[in-house]
Amino acid sequence: MAKTRATSSGLAKLVEFTGDRAIDKAQRNQHATQTALNQNPLTPRFGTWVKNQTITTTNYVIVHGLGRAINGWAICRIKTGAAALIEVAADATTLTLKTTSGTTVVDLWIF
Numbered sequence: 001m002a003k004t005r006a007t008s009s010g011l012a013k014l015v016e017f018t019g020d021r022a023i024d025k026a027q028r029n030q031h032a033t034q035t036a037l038n039q040n041p042l043t044p045r046f047g048t049w050v051k052n053q054t055i056t057t058t059n060y061v062i063v064h065g066l067g068r069a070i071n072g073w074a075i076c077r078i079k080t081g082a083a084a085l086i087e088v089a090a091d092a093t094t095l096t097l098k099t100t101s102g103t104t105v106v107d108l109w110i111f
Helices: 021-038
Strands: 002-006 012-016 048-055 060-063 073-080 085-090 094-099 104-110
Touching (some): 048 094
Antiparallel strands (some): 060 094
């Protein structure tokens, strides 16, 4: 027997009740897990991974392609140098960073 229920997004989700308690519980748990993953800013749905960015003490502009203002960014990998980065500016298309000193090559997650 199938029933629908409203989700947090307001859309109806089809929930199949099988009568088997273990299967019904697994379906409910899967829905909760999927909802949590869809709200996490560290999933590909909300961000982009940019690799091998060589950043110096001058402004370095990265085109992130998110189509919206960023919520944040994180260094995923430091390949060379010390990575003490400063955010100079950010908008719906770009993120501008620079280092406090020297040159560094990093991979970034922009979300």
